[in-house]
Amino acid sequence: xNLPNLSDFYPDQINALLAPxxxxxxxxxxxxxGKTTIAVQRAKNISYQGKRTLLITKxxxxxSLARKLGEQSFEVMTMNKFVPTDYGIRFNKLIPKSPxxxxxxxxxxxxxxxxxxxxxxxxxxxxxxxQNIPARFYPWVVKFGAHNVSIFADENxxxxxxxxxxxxxxxxxxxxxxxxxxxxxxxxxxxxQVAEFFHRSLRVGAGIVPDERRxxxxxxxxxxxxxxxxxxxxxxxxxxxxxIGIIVENIDIAQTLYNIITRHLHGTTSxxxxxxxxxxxxxxxxxxxxxxxxxxxxxxSVIGLEFDCVYLQDLPRQANQLSLATQRRMYMLCARAKxxxxxxxxxxxxxxxQLTNLPDENLLTR
Numbered sequence: 001x002n003l004p005n006l007s008d009f010y011p012d013q014i015n016a017l018l019a020p021x022x023x024x025x026x027x028x029x030x031x032x033x034g035k036t037t038i039a040v041q042r043a044k045n046i047s048y049q050g051k052r053t054l055l056i057t058k059x060x061x062x063x064s065l066a067r068k069l070g071e072q073s074f075e076v077m078t079m080n081k082f083v084p085t086d087y088g089i090r091f092n093k094l095i096p097k098s099p100x101x102x103x104x105x106x107x108x109x110x111x112x113x114x115x116x117x118x119x120x121x122x123x124x125x126x127x128x129x130x131q132n133i134p135a136r137f138y139p140w141v142v143k144f145g146a147h148n149v150s151i152f153a154d155e156n157x158x159x160x161x162x163x164x165x166x167x168x169x170x171x172x173x174x175x176x177x178x179x180x181x182x183x184x185x186x187x188x189x190x191x192x193q194v195a196e197f198f199h200r201s202l203r204v205g206a207g208i209v210p211d212e213r214r215x216x217x218x219x220x221x222x223x224x225x226x227x228x229x230x231x232x233x234x235x236x237x238x239x240x241x242x243x244i245g246i247i248v249e250n251i252d253i254a255q256t257l258y259n260i261i262t263r264h265l266h267g268t269t270s271x272x273x274x275x276x277x278x279x280x281x282x283x284x285x286x287x288x289x290x291x292x293x294x295x296x297x298x299x300x301s302v303i304g305l306e307f308d309c310v311y312l313q314d315l316p317r318q319a320n321q322l323s324l325a326t327q328r329r330m331y332m333l334c335a336r337a338k339x340x341x342x343x344x345x346x347x348x349x350x351x352x353x354q355l356t357n358l359p360d361e362n363l364l365t366r
Contacts, residue, residue, distance in 0.1 A: 031335030032186030051123035135169035188215030218341035245307035310337035
């Protein structure tokens with residue numbers, strides 16, 4: 001992913017990009033509509049005006065990407081880095097948390113403390129992938145975090161079952177009425193069709209894909225073991241160098257695939273990276289997903305990212321109708337692929353009932 005020139009932005013994107021720095025902005029858009037690109041460019045534009053600017057994301061991989069795209073012209077943090085840091089600087093003590101979950105904050109007590117220290121730390125805070133940040137964060141950040149706030153979100157891509165925000169949560173922070181992006185500039189038409197199979201929202205439509213963005217039909221591929229899957233992926237990489245993302249359902253699988261693929265590509269200079277939310281802090285800085293190579297991630301770590309080619313192993317295992325949360329997760333995951341998408345059935349094969357949860361042969365080669 002690279003930042004385009006201003007002349008390459010679409011009119012709806014330019015309107016968002018050039019919104020005044022001293023106004024709040026709420027942008028809603030589907031996968032591939034350019035939310036992260038606009039968020040980063042807006043942060044650069046505002047910081048170039050001499051304003052202290054912070055971009056906030058949910059996960060560290062997206063924060064690392066934003067930092068690289070922004071050429072370090074503004075600050076970037078995850079929410080779970082920013083909130084305790086700002087609180088600690090102001091009050092010289094640890095932030096109040098739930099005794100059962102170190103990432104759940106006592107927002108009532110935090111807000112009460114900030115009432116006695118209301119001056120914001122930043123001129124402008126920009127929040128990307130805001131649907132995956134707790135709803136209670138927004139009234140706090142609008143009032144105490146910065147003089148102005150820009151928020152980019154799509155609740156159809158929510159990945160968290162509990163700590164997340166709806167469009168209504170963000171709007172009531174309060175924020176102005178949302179402006180909508182409508183085009184999908186990432187996926188081919190064929191990949192978008194598979195992603196849209198899982199799209200259920202009537203409020204935020206799936207992105208319109210320009211006619212020229214055509215490609216290969218996504219495929220469901222079956223394997224009996226990790227060794228065979230790894231051979232398939234490494235052969236594909238040797239023959240058609242590109243940025244490949246392998247998205248799996250848990251950390252153990254990610255480590256297993258990393259070990260096998262590293263062995264297959266031993267003796268080459270190929271980039272092979274493993275990243276999960278448990279990776280050491282700052283290790284994400286060494287991963288450049290825009291370059292040719294293979295990146296293995298879990299679903300929790302992939303939101304906001306994109307790859308030329310995606311192998312998706314984290315498929316729904318429900319035998320009956322998919323839950324809304326699973327539909328949203330699949331919508332987001334499929335949309336990570338720009339040119340090629342492979343859904344991996346294995347090593348434990350999906351049942352016939354489970355296969356009905358996936359697109360049929362009209363959209364997915366089987």
